[in-house]
Amino acid sequence: MVMMSSEYRYAKAARQSRILEELAAAPTLRMNHLSERLGVSGETIRRDLRELDLRGLVSRTYGGAVRSFVAEPAIAERRRLMIAEREAIAAAVSATIRPGEVLMFGAGATTLHVACRIARDHRDLTVITHAIDIVIALGANDSFTVISTPGHFDPREGHLIGQDTVAFLDGFLADRAILGASGVTEEGFSNAEAHAASVYAAMMRRSSITTIAVDRQKFGVRALRNFGQWGPQVLLATDTMPDPALATAIRRQGTEILVADATAATGCAP
Numbered sequence: 001m002v003m004m005s006s007e008y009r010y011a012k013a014a015r016q017s018r019i020l021e022e023l024a025a026a027p028t029l030r031m032n033h034l035s036e037r038l039g040v041s042g043e044t045i046r047r048d049l050r051e052l053d054l055r056g057l058v059s060r061t062y063g064g065a066v067r068s069f070v071a072e073p074a075i076a077e078r079r080r081l082m083i084a085e086r087e088a089i090a091a092a093v094s095a096t097i098r099p100g101e102v103l104m105f106g107a108g109a110t111t112l113h114v115a116c117r118i119a120r121d122h123r124d125l126t127v128i129t130h131a132i133d134i135v136i137a138l139g140a141n142d143s144f145t146v147i148s149t150p151g152h153f154d155p156r157e158g159h160l161i162g163q164d165t166v167a168f169l170d171g172f173l174a175d176r177a178i179l180g181a182s183g184v185t186e187e188g189f190s191n192a193e194a195h196a197a198s199v200y201a202a203m204m205r206r207s208s209i210t211t212i213a214v215d216r217q218k219f220g221v222r223a224l225r226n227f228g229q230w231g232p233q234v235l236l237a238t239d240t241m242p243d244p245a246l247a248t249a250i251r252r253q254g255t256e257i258l259v260a261d262a263t264a265a266t267g268c269a270p
Contacts, residue, residue, distance in 0.1 A: 030064040085239035088260035090117035101175040104203040107131035107159035108180030130160040161195040169202040177207035183221035186249035190223035197225040216240040230255040
């Protein structure tokens, strides 16, 4: 059996991450385009697309691939992507937090980066969350009060969901909800998991301000369930300005767009 070197594994992971970024910008791509952009053979791209298809990240077509719409990959897969961009988003969101705030935190790969950065930058915050990894990240700061919701545990996402979760959240008020999303369109923001979307909608309802923290791969994507709309009490924090039509539509509804400074990524990855 031939063992792959760590350099080869890293190159493949980076290449496949780049393929997903390309599909975020253009929902349909041809293999010859990807081969030229990445400087590898068509056979290498074919193998990459086959693996990404098996992981549910893309749908292969004759001669290329399209962006998968049906669902997001599990959070363990998503954590490997867009790390520098998510760290920059985390720094930008952390800079908006005021002393003594009460936060509600939704689960997700990007929000976990935000939690890590907030735990490093702040003291004496109160946080309510349904995500086990965010409980752990924020619990590293012994000045924080961290409250976990009850609910049904979803092992694929590592969070708690269900009626008990929503009812628990309805008993609290917060200054700010910090949420991710599977998709961002002119209509608002959506999530691939319906039960998680219900939790996020409850967090928005109980918070004065909502920060939607997403990377550029979510622009133009419509996921299963919409859980919120743009408005003056919503801040979009992202790594890249959306295309002019989407940015104009979001701003027209009163939402500010905060584009993260890429140089602010500091290695605070979870």
